[in-house]
Structures are given as C-alpha cells and as structure tokens.
Amino acid sequence: MSLLSLPNELLYSILAELDVDVISLLETHQNLYQISFQCLKNRDLDLSPYCTVGNLFRVQLLLEAGANTDSPSYSSGSPLFHAAVNGHEEVVELLLQHGAQIDYNVNSTLYPLQAAAKEGYFTIVKLILDYGVDLCAMDHYGFTALDETIAHKGKYSYYERGPWKRLKLYLHRNPGTPFSYYETLKLLLESLVYVEISDETFPHTALHTALASYPHLQHDTVGLLLRHLSNPNVRNHEGKTPLHLLDPNKPGYDPRCTEVAKLLLDHGADIGAQDLNGATPLHIAASSDTKGDTITALYLAYEANVNAVDFEGNIPLHLAVSKEGSTANLTIIKLLLESGAYVNATTDEGNTPLHLAVDNHAANDVFELLFQYGGDWNRSNGEPSVDTPSKKMAGFTGDALLPR
Template sequence: MGISFGCSASGERLVSAARDGDLEEAQALLQCNPRLAKYSTFGARNSPLHFAAMQGHNEIVTLLLEHGVDVDTRKYCGQTALMQSCRHGHWEVVQTLILYNANVNKGDYLNGLTALHFAALNGHARCLRLLVADYVPSAPSFWGPRRNLSVPDQGPDCVSEETTSLRSSLYKLINKTADGGVTGLHMASLKGHAECVHLLLDLGADVSALTFQYDTTVDMIGAGSSPLHYAACGGSIQCCQMLLARGANHLAINCNGWIPQQVAQVWGRHWLDGLLAPRSQCPVQPLGLSPFLTSPLMSIIQIARECGLGDMSILASGMDSCAVCLEKICTVAAEGCGHELCTRCALYLCSNGTSMSDPAGAVPCPLCRQGIVSFRKLPSASPIKDLTRSSALGLCTTCTVDEPEALFPSEFSCRADKRSRVLPLSPVGRSVTCTGFSTMNLPCGKYDPALATPDQAEAQETRDHHPEWSLEGGSHEEAQIPASAPAPDRATTPRSLSESALRSKSPKRGWLQDFVAWKQKHNCSSKPTSS
C-alpha cells in the first residue's frame, strides 16, 4: 500500500492537479499542507511527481522539488520521475531533474532499464544529451580522433586524469545493460532512431556489444546479437550505415547462426540485402559528430546548480539585461566571444540547440554565431544560500511564533504579523501562543405568554412579584464575592475547595432555591385548582 501523508482527499486533489497541470491548485494545496508533496496513491504508489513528470508539467515538478520531494522516488515498478520524463520526451522536465541531481544510473524493477534506455527506445536525443551532461566536460579536447572510451589514453598527448575518469564513467553509463544484455544502442537501432544512434556512437557506445539468452520477445532475433543485428531487424538503412561507419561487423553470427543480412531477410527487410551482403559493394560514408553533442552543457549546469537560474528582473536590479530575453539580468558570459546572457537562456541554448563540428560540440552564439565551448560565471551571479527546509508540521491559522530579532531580522519576514508561518528549527527556544477565539453573544430567548407552559407562567409571575430573584444583571447561582473578602490562593488551593469556600460565603442563595422555599411556605401548587 502507498504511504499517505495528511488527508487522502487533499492528496488525491494534488495528484489530479499534477496530472492536469493546474499550478494554482497545487500551490494552494501545498500551502495548506506541505506534507502533501510526499503523498502517494494507494496501491499503485504513483506520487504527484511521477504524474507531473509523465505529463511534462515542468512548473509543478519544480514546485514539488522545492517542497522537499525526493527526486529519485520510485513508483510501484521501480521507475523514477527521470525515467518517466525520458520515456515521454519531456526534455525540460529532464533538465529540471538533472539540476536537482537526479540519479541517471538507477534501473527499474522489471527489466533493469535506466533513463538512458527509455530515451533511446523512444528516440529522444535531447533527453540523452541531458543525461550525460555531468560526464562530458566543456572542452574540445575531450572529443579527439579516438572513439574507444574504454581504453585509457597513452602517449605524450594524453589528457588529464580527471578527463580519463570522466571517459571511463561515461563509457559505463552508455554501455550499461538491461536484462538480456540489451544496451541503449540496441534499442535505438531496433527502433530506427538515427539521431540517438549517432549521439550514442559519439558518446562511446560499443558497436560489438552482444546480448545473451533471456526470455523476452527480442530473443526472437537471437542471443549473441550485436546492434547491427537489431538495426537489420528494424529495417533502418541510416542506422545500419552509421553502425558500419563506426566499425560494426556485418559478418557477425548470433546464436541462431544468422548474420545481419539473414536477420533482415527473416523479418522481411529486403531493401537491406545490398548493404548487408557479405560482399557488398555499397560505399559507407564517414560519420561526423552528432549535432546533439553539446560541450558547454556541463559548465552551464554547474553554474545553474550553484547560483540558480538567475530569475532576478532587470527592474529590481538595475543591471544590464540579457540580449536574448530582455527580461533577466546577465549572469554568465561565453568563453571566446564574451557575450553575456542570463543563465536560463544559456541553459536553453545548450539543451535545445544544435552544435557545431568546429570546434567539436560547440554551440553557436545567438549574437555573433561564434562557437561557444563553455560559459563562465559573472560577478552578478551570487551563489544560492543553503536554506534550511521548513518543518513538515505547521501551526494552526491562529498561532503566532515569537522569535528573537537577532536571529531572524525583519527583512527576511514576508509579513509583519508573522502569522501562519512555518519556520526552521533552531536551538534557541521559541514561545508559541495561540490566539483565543473571539467572544460570542448568544441571543437569549424572551418570555412569550402565548407559548409558555403553566409552570413557566407561574414562575414568571413569581419573578414579577420578586424582582430580586431575577437573572438580569448576573446569575445568583454563581458565587458572589464580597469586596472585603480576601482573594483565595489558587496556586495552593484546589479549584473545587476554593469554589466551595466561595459559595459558602455567598450572602444570597440562588433564585430557584428561594422560589421552592416560598412555594413550600405558602403551600402553593404548580397546577391551577378548578373551581
């Protein structure tokens, strides 16, 4: 069963708001109960973060992450929000999750598929580019003529140890296998996604990776199949040409005894016979760098994590505005041309644009079209303060928190009265006081002779003849304390004893006791006598 925090009805409303993209509804619900951000539906365990990521609602994803949701939370089958967004191609959501340090190496519980497998299977090259952003440094030297990233550099022109470590980590990420030994290159080749195949080959995908026996539908191709076997099954000429250009063996035999040409014949891809024939004379063109290979992406993501997206308006800051959006201040500058942009525009340029081949992986500057290899931070980009997350338990709407002025200056408070605010915990104690409810004047019923019973009529007649027994001006049933009586010590005297002592000192009895005594004295009956 899923874990529910708070009211389940409010949690379902938040799930519906996340699924439908209702940002105002989600903000209102989280403002009332911040714990709803961690709500999960019963049974399926789908959190609002999964629904928002699946539908591509980036603003709601950001809102949930700001309220403390675990970015790597899993649903019932082990899929994370990053896998959901890569599966449906929502690259903006992928970008947000990467900024919040989502784990790209996690696999689901069903087949061990990672976010990279989902992106490659569905042909989302932009998502693939963002998934490897932390493994591709902003340096053209990273993309040399050598393609096999599993072999360390040797010789006088070897790169630094850090670059070698990044290449090794990138190779492991790109060639990570799911159940059956299937890699992302196998899936992209099978589906015919040429852009993903091109990018994966540039990132160091192994064209000789082989599958093994596993009870799935792809086993009909045969265990021991290479990505070229899968491309032949899919029937994509472009994918087969890319694999052959990067050294794929068109004579490799799988466990069924088939070469890629025979796989194409079994699956009816007869247009591949000339290209995959053992003695094929079809020329194979050399393959350049992928346009989705972006070098400055790592630098701008690191700046965004450190300083945020720089959403300060130019009206509030008085600084120079970004030349692209004309709304935000400039926080980063391009290495080389030196043109200044805001962090959000630079991140969009690297995530959504196409790169140049010279220098390798550079993106064109939107102002001068010169290649940008990396970005540097400007002095106007101040680091984000490590704000303490607010407590999940809030106060009621009538509670106030008294806090020391030295620890919490007035400029950090959003309202002067400081009501209904959840503040971070501190070793310094705070006094919490709840404002009492306002007094209510309840209307008292008046005596109506037409609706009165005989007993009520007789009692009213008695009160008319004896005004001192009236309840107006205060009830005589309550204790009347003389002015000369000393005040009791309630700190040492029990409440029951002090009240009984006060009642014993009362000079008058209650009007009801006096009325009963008067009736007994005059031998009056409550019922009228018939003549």
C-alpha cells in the same frame, strides 16, 4: 437544510472533493485557519490530481497545509511522477523545492526522470538532473531514462510520420512545455559517465533499444550514441550486436535501415559477428523475403563472409532458398551466388541449398539459379531412399526435375 446537519460521512465525502476550496476559504478567516491547520496537517492530502492537471495554486495550498510531497496517488505514481509525465514544469520545480524524492518509484511506475524523458520534456529532465538524480535507475523492465527516451522517440516519429498520424492521444504534449527527444538525449548523454548501462537479468544497451524501436527513424539517435562512444559491437542477452537487430523479417522493417547499418559499419561494427545461434548479420539479411536485398548488398560490399557457417551448418545461401514457395528473394540468392556462395555447401544434416529448395517447394526460378551456378542434383545427404534433391523432387511430383 444546513450543511452542518448533513451526516458526517457525507460531509467527509464533500470535503474530500473540495479540500483545496475549503482551505482557501479558511485562509480568509485567520482564526478558523489556525484552529483547523493541525487537523488539515494530519490528513492524507492527495496532491496527485492537481499535479496531473498542473494546478500550481492548489498544489501550493496543500503543501502549505502539510501535504506529503511523496504520498502516492490512489492509482499509482508519486505527485512528482504525475507532474513530470504531464509536462508541468512549475509544479515539478515546486515539489522538488519542497523535498520530493526524485528516485521514488511507486507501484512499479516509472521514476520521475523516466516519466519526463519518455515524453521528451527536456526542460523538466534538466530540472530533475540539477537535483542529482541517479541516471542508472531502471524500471521493472530494466529500462533507464535513456532507454525510455530512445524507445519513445522512435514510436513518436513513427506515429507522427506514418499511417497512424490520427492517433492524437499519443502525439499530444503539454503545449506550455517545450519537448524534443533529441535534446533530451543530448542532456542525458552529457550527464552520463558511462553509456553502456545494462540490466544484468536482461542485458541490452541504448544502441539495442534504438535498433529495436523503429530503427529506420533512429539514424540521428544511433549517430549521437556512437559519438558518445557507444560500442557498435556490444551484445544483448541473445548475443546479438546492433547489426543483428536490423532484421528484414521483422514487421515494420523499412529499407532505410540500410543507412543505419552503414553508419554502424563505418564506426567499426563487426560484419562477421555471430550471435548465440552462430548467425551473422548476413545470415539474418539473407533469410528475408522481399525487403532484405539492399542490406544484403551492403553487407557484401563490406566484404561479409558469404560462406560463414552458423551452428547448424547453414551458410546464408541455405537460408535464402529456404523460404516457402515463391517467397524466396531471387535478388538475394543471385547476390550471394555472384559473391561466391558455395552452391553445394552442406548443413550439419548434409543438405545442400538444392535439398532445402525442394523441401520448401521453391519456385522454378530458384532451381534455375542454383543449376546455373553448378548445383548438384544428385548430391546425397545420407538419408535412406530419398537422399538426393532429384529423388526428393520425384517423391513430391512423381517425376524428377532435370537441370536444363
């Protein structure tokens, strides 16, 4: 059967798959190519599949046939986006030379610069920067290219070094294109006039991004940002400074965060800064269970106010003894008491640390520490009938625990 005898619909389907091959064939027959050129020019030729795989020859052919450098793919993303995110530097350069828009965001995908930055393709980032891209452009999450680089740097480092080392898909990079998140960061920071770029609807800065993305693996990132005059006391939408984000209660917290905290403190971070709830970094560290003792010790060594009060009247000691059952960190409680925490401080509801220890069924070791430092077993919180720690304990056990 002759190919031309096939139904038009089937011919169109075949051509949709073989358009570049057809163009290559036509180029060998000058008259046919000239006749068909205008028809080819009017077609919506999708560059994205060839930009994704880095087929420079086919992209070149389609561009010569009049393909639109900015035509979005059938899924999402411009041709430049697909070339950048997959690390095809020569294709990126070709598209830019043909006038591809560098600030073109299709269907809420990343901008091409963000796409290259999140993969650490610093040579592509430099190429796009040379064309005068807007470094402050944000995606729909309020992230800039700098944010994308930092967030994915932490994630990549975690997968590379941690228990998820077998996730080759995330770790895969185009072997023909050099990549380095640190070099990408340096390029972006050297091109930025003002480091503290933030989204008005979701305020955060590059430092916040670093400390929310595997902070124990971001020591070099934080150091680089601070050297580029990032403010160590800048606040996010919750009023939290970078120190507040080093939270031992978060999943995946690592004691190496203490080194990052020290770096921030040595660059002027305010140890007494309060967030929108009145919590200081010491409040957050003291409220942890098994992982917060080293960072608590660091804050106390930097003269954090051990009796700072949050907006509910809690000092750090209140939070340290409020862990359920045996999860309270005795090391932290002892550190606070040795540093002068007021053992009978009262919250806005009148509760002392002993009240809260009883409420949370603390281990006997907690009570012994509080008694040792003068905890008042009979301090009233003003509640009717069960106003003292002793009466609360009797209500739970039928008998009051007396201090030794």
